[in-house]
Amino acid sequence: MVLIQRTAQLDRLRTALSNCDDQHGGQVCLITGGVGSGKTALLEAFAHEVTESSAHLLRAVGSRAERDLQFAVMDQLIDSSGLGRASMRQVATAVRLLARTAPIAPPADDLAGLAAGRPDGASPAEPGTAEQPLPSTVHGMLTSLLDMARPAPLVITIDDVHHADQASLQCLLYAVRRLRHKRIMVVLTESSELRTPHPHFRAELMSQPFFSRIDLAPLTDEALGLLAETHPVPAARARIARRAPALTGGSPLLMRALMDDPDATGTAPRPETAPAVGGSDGPLAQAVLRSLYRHEPEVRATARTLAVLGHPTPLPVLARLLALTPDLTAQAVQLLGQSGLVDGDRIRRPLVPAVLTDLPAEERRLLHRRAAEVLHEYGAEPEVIARHLVGAEWAEAEWARPALYRAADQATASGRPDITSACLRLTQRQSADSGSWTPYDGLLLRSRWQINPLSAATDLAALAAADGPDGCPPAALTGVPALLWQGHSDKARSIVAAVAQMSDPDAMTRARLAAARLLISLFRPDHCEEARDEARRFTDSGTATTVTGRCLDALVLLADALDPARASGDTAAEAELMIQRYLADDGALGLLATLLLVMVYTGRSGLVCEWTRMLLARPSMRYAPTWQAVLHAIRAEAALRLGSPQEAEEQARAALTVITPRAWGAAVAAPLGTLVAAATEAGHFEDADRWLARPVPAESFRTPLGLHYLAARARYQLAAGSRRAATDDLRWIRREMAAWRMDTAALVPWRLDLARVQLALGRQQEAVRLLEDQLDPAHTADERTRGAALRLLAGLVPAEQGRQLLARSVKLLESCGDRRELARALTDRTRALRRPAGPEPAGRDTTPAPERRAHSRASAEAPLCAGESEAERAEPLGGLSEAESRVAALAAQGHTNRQISSKLFITVSTVEQHLTRIYRKLDVKQRTDLATRLAAVGAHGK
Known part of the structure; x- marks a missing residue:
């Protein structure tokens, strides 16, 4: 990995090495930073320079798996010392002898024994026991290693010292105390953790007069851009530089993985539905997991909880979910931020799937349930609580169903039928009452239809059962559009007739009846002919302030556009005003589709193409595939x-x-006809x-x-x-x-x-x-x-x-x-x-x-x-030859070069040559300008 934004830190290490002489003595440098901040890369770059010089290099790496393996780090240093085999065997024997004759892993507080004259830091003997005499081989072993610094500086590097074993750290302190008179440099790397490992070792180390600390901050956006320029594929560099800040947070570990990930860099085919970080086996996703597992369990739990929550959460709520103190929780979030996984107080959105990759499904459901309960206690918004109830597949608490209902209403208004459907499916499963058709049954039907009309078949069957001998509830009117879509117009009429039999219906029910009758009359014009006049009466009654009233207004405009006696320019103008008013409303797609049809039928196809292009480009459109398909069909007819x-x-x-x-369903005639x-x-x-x-x-x-x-x-x-x-x-x-x-x-x-x-x-x-x-x-x-x-x-x-x-x-x-x-x-x-x-x-x-x-279709124009x-x-x-005039006329009609060549029995190359001369003679720059230019030429007889 190319070192970027680490030059100053590398220079400090070089300076420290140059100060390792008889006048200045030794040096200790501690490189600190978050997980994946590039500590190892910096240490490796420095080690490479050391090996190129005359200095001796001893190297070791701490490991979480070897924290309890006594002298594990010291063994690595001995192995890298270059001593002869006999000497190395002798030193190793001495280490093992020490391990058998003294308590090598004292409690952390007993490191004070080092200062009390016990060079190995051993604890005093327990009461009633004799203290074991310590062999002198430890002193001899360390002296042999320290003597390597006589002809040239000795550099000792230990990566991830926070994972080093206790005995090795005792030996390391023995050496550090003697650096004042030795040409020895010790370079350690340490990741930030919730609890400082080996606090007494760290305290004594940092108290030495020749100690210096080097902190590694996240890479800046400029540095990330410079790294992106090193990618071997030039076409991927701009994309990497653009995505790097949001995906990596300046973490060198994540940046390196991003550059290796073909999905994330766009260097490999990737479907639109693929996750933002590629699959769970992708380099970036794997780097996220590596980063998580290098943290403590509490930090990993914090990351997973933040990923499940998905939204910024107050610190007390997060601490309650984690069963940690607020201070410790805040520290865990800070550590995740240093690792590039957290932006502010939430997991970076593209990294959420990777964080949850190895979280078992049952644990995730339990976490969602716990989140719903805690958030409910803290008074969170219903849609936030409902998301966790759906994730937990649980709604047994008495407060759960009201929260789900309110969330379903809000999701419908914001154009998220997927959320509406998920919330209402859960309430339906928890409800024992399935005998009557409720407004939320209608809302569930509507949301399912927007996602996939075929998935609404079960709801339509339940709707049919609701129309029984005891009458039909007004809520059943919400199923009329889906019934018409599937071609069940007779069933839709019977529901309207049943609801109409109600005694003294309220104003809203009457408006819904009028809208349902008008919709039926538009879809099946041989039914309910009187519905159009009835609906027009309602449009003057002030119902436009309600969702039903707005839909009724739009349906009336559509009926007017198709009525020879009523169609006028005012119809298009009113439809255009309504479209402009509700164009930004993600929950008004049905209303907008109706108004766009009005514009098509009133000859405003150009505007329709522009508006449908805007709507189809919205990210929210992917949540309502049926409306997306309808808009494509409307745009096709307009085109x-x-x-x-x-x-x-x-x-x-x-x-x-x-x-x-x-x-x-029955509406398939529209796109097929087009x-x-x-x-x-x-x-x-x-x-x-x-x-x-x-x-x-x-x-x-x-x-x-x-x-x-x-x-x-x-x-x-x-x-x-x-x-x-x-x-x-x-x-x-x-x-x-x-x-x-x-x-x-x-x-x-x-x-x-x-x-x-x-x-x-x-x-x-x-x-x-x-x-x-x-x-x-x-x-x-x-x-x-x-x-x-x-x-x-x-x-x-x-x-x-x-x-x-x-x-x-x-x-x-x-x-x-x-x-x-x-x-x-x-x-x-x-x-x-x-x-x-x-x-x-x-x-x-x-x-x-x-x-x-x-019978000659191939040659038909x-x-x-x-x-x-x-x-x-x-x-x-216009100065064109006869051949050029023929090519110009066909090109102006929209024929392709190949079609023109087929019609005129000339080669495609000849067509292209003709068009080049035509553009020059008529002074046009593109094919779409030909029709206008030919009109001007013809009008002036040129």
């Missing part, structure tokens, strides 16, 4: 509406990875085939999410040449949306999609009628849908009118953010501007390119717009 099929596919795949497709649409849009028809092969529950097709899926399937079928199947799906959508009174393009623009099918069938007049109907303000088409409809309609009317429609289309699509649809409109407008005015040629082929190339293939034949613009 699809922005013309980014690749991002839409990535996000929808993530939605089906965070929780399994089976766990999605995947089918994204694959079709990108021309990846084999992928679309695979997604369509996934099973979808029949209940899904009775929901708005099912309509998303059917619309995506219809677009794929059109691309595949199955026009009749596409027509059937779109007519089903039309029928359902009319029956639900949700005939809005914000949900599914079925008229636009059906017009594309009619164009593929050559029925231009029917297509025109559908497009004009789609553009009718009564059908609340958003800017994206209107822009796409205008673009298609422009190809079916006279040229002059078509140019006007295309100009309007480009303007709308620029504002909505759909890059792919904008690129198509720009290409069509550029072509229209180059076409001479006059009547439209008769028999113009408006069939999409994939239909003209029937994006099939969602008529005339799109003419982008390949666009006239030159």
Whole structure:
């Protein structure tokens, strides 16, 4: 290990050695510091310099295992002396003779015997016994060793002297008293401990006039950074320097282990769920354990207790748990801090798993139980007590269940369903009453659903049993969302009906009933049609100050966004205000998901992508996998509406990875539909085939999410040449949306999609009628849908009118953010501007390119717009050649270089060369700027 921040200490040792001469006599240096502070490394560096000089070196190491082995340290010094074999045998014999003839291990207080003329420190004989005469071999032995200092200095080093045996220390003191006239240097290292080992030895040692003490402080952040620079992998150095202060606390032992740990340094593949210090066999985790076992048992117990507590704890509480005095407890915490394990009054968070590695499960549970009891006595917060009750798997005390209930409520509000579920599972196990459905049963169901909807099956069965002949408690309404998610809408309706039969329900129950009815009407729009009007009445009654009231407000906004008669800009504005108000609330994910859907359906997909990106980046999101999956699905749909099929596919795949497709229940139609649409849009028809092969529950097709899926399937079928199947799906959508009174393009623009099918069938007049109907303000088409409809309609009317429609289309699509649809409109407008005015040629082929190339999926272009293939034949613009114009148009639509090469039958290298010239001629720096630049070029006819 490279010595960093130890130069001054090494210089003091060098100076002490240089002072070992006939004028100054001997020197004693005691190196002190916490466990792992680098004492041994400093001693080894000094010993190496001694061996390079002419000095003699005797070395020994104290060991906890040899503390009771008499003369263990002295034997090591003799072995390292370099004496001849006969001399070493003679000295060893003398030591053994002394061990047999005198009490070698006197009590600590009898070290005073050394000062009374007993050179070996032996105790006086017990009363009634004769004192054993001491052999002179001890004096001769030490004299022989001391005489080695005559020609050159003699250096004696003992590492971990606090573990040395008593007899060796007596002999060492014999030598130390004679250093004044000898060229001898003694260097000792000692770790700080709760109780000073060998206090009389230490007191006499420190009283010598030639004694000096060298303290080793933890390494500074700057020193840790210098050490990180010595790592053999350059890419790991910055990461090590960044993590070292929090992981090591300046401990050289932990720093050395950190640099050897591939998990901690990032030099080895590491899953996101891996512990911060790697596995229990990792170098850093093992270094933590080595450090702990070099401490006294009380210090180890303190470390484990702090790790179990997990939060800063008052010193009296900690002392009570450890059954130690507060002073001794504070000293133990200080020792752990010197070792780098403790930061302030808590174990460094990344090191907690390593500290608890070898603590048996039963001992850990007992420690948690004891912590809960003591913390309850000291009046700790319920969530702190509950964490230990859960860790102990114990809730038998009468105060335990109330604490668990309060902790569950607080965890729910802070977005921690895992804590809520753990607390309520424990209360449920301790409760003998399981016959009625309580509010905490509903809270448990909700928390389990957020973690994994499949784990809520048991709770849903209990909820079904709660709806009996004696009525249903209002608390059962909390299960309605989970029932709908699993496709049990009939059961949800029966619960609402049963609760509604209550006589004189309070205001909160009425609000919950209204919210449940509205949610059912949104998920199954053929049910509870009157629920929307009822819910709107409640939004004006001041319930927004409650959680139920806020959720009701959000559901009303969603209902308005899907209602052709009510959708307006105000809907989006109110949703945006609510999102900004509750965006920082980790416990409001359900509310935020509803509002984000409102923003999607009101054409604000760009904002939705930004907000979902922020939410998904939160560390707290990992505690609610179901909401994480829902946000991925919402972001996928928003990305699809922005013309980014690749991002839409990535996000929808993530939605089906965070929780399994089976766990999605009836809602699985949402991410699957987005995947089918994204694959079709990108021309990846084999992928679309695979997604369509996934099973979808029949209940899904009775929901708005099912309509998303059917619309995506219809677009794929059109691309595949199955026009009749596409027509059937779109007519089903039309029928359902009319029956639900949700005939809005914000949900599914079925008229636009059906017009594309009619164009593929050559029925231009029917297509025109559908497009004009789609553009009718009564059908609340958003800017994206209107822009796409205008673009298609422009190809079916006279040229002059078509140019006007295309100009309007480009303007709308620029504002909505759909890059792919904008690129198509720009290409069509550029072509229209180059076409001479006059009547439209008769028999113009408006069939999409994939239909003209029937059954040839590999060469099919994006099939969602008529005339799109003419982008390949666009006239030159902006100084581009015809070939460059074709590449620019396809690149602006979002096609990759490989896709462009396949479509134009040129190599990828040629595409790259074209793009280099295109960027230069159009003065753009990146692919995403192409659409805007092409629009400007086309508008000015350049």
